[in-house]
Amino acid sequence: PDHPAMDAQDTFYLSDDVLLRTQCTALQGRVFESTKPPLRVFTVGRTFRNEAVDRTHNHTFHQVDAFMIDEGVSMAHLKGTLGTFARAMFGPEVKVRFRPDFFPFVEPGVDYAISTPKLFNGKWVELGGAGLIHPNILERYGIDSSRYSGFAFGLGVERIPMMRYGIDDLRYFFENDLRFLRRYASAR
Known part of the structure; x- marks a missing residue:
């Protein structure tokens, strides 16, 4: 309930008590409950946000x-990763x-962006948000924050090929245009 993407205006509600996933971080709590450190976890999932659609948002x-x-x-460690x-x-x-930047579950929180002369004329393009996991989160799941610390980050998957291949509009990925999709099917 404290995640910024859980604001009512950002959420697709199917009914009063059913909503579409706005982020993938819910899995983290389950991992914290069932597994103890050291932990290294990577998740990918489809998410839904009730926001305006433009070339960089969907x-x-x-x-x-x-x-x-x-x-x-x-x-x-976070910056190195x-x-x-x-x-x-x-x-x-x-x-x-x-x-x-502010994200409720990390302290300090940061947004991270990249710049390269090959893409977007060297302009900075945000990849996502990150930070050190707040000690209160660790303690909530029985992880001793005086012994353990951690980092977390998130990013939109489609932003990677957008930046890597100079694709200027996120909507292309969702239009089911086979000409576009085949163009990048074998890209590595």
Whole structure:
């Protein structure tokens, strides 16, 4: 209930007590309850948001959520993980920027963006949100926050090929145009 995507205006309600998934982070609580650290979890799922559709936003998209919990996990681990990911996806010349942002389950929270001369004329493009998992969240699930810490991040899956291949409109992925889909079917 405290997730920013759970605001009533951002949620598709099918009835008073049934809604479409607005984010994939609900799985994290189940993992916390059933498995103890060290943890490294990566999830992908389809999500639905009641928001205006434009070239960079859609009401339906796929989201990645990942987190790591272990002894001594720090912001340096998070930045290193996201930097390694960005270089693997977009090349060694990519720059990664982190700016303070608010997400209720992490402290500090950041948004992260990339810039590369090959894409979007070097402009910064946001990939997602991230941060260190709040100690209260760890404690809520019986994880000793004096011993363990962790990070979490999320991003929209479709943003990766958009940036990697210079696709300027997210809606293309959902129009079922076989010419478009075949163009990228063998892309690696």
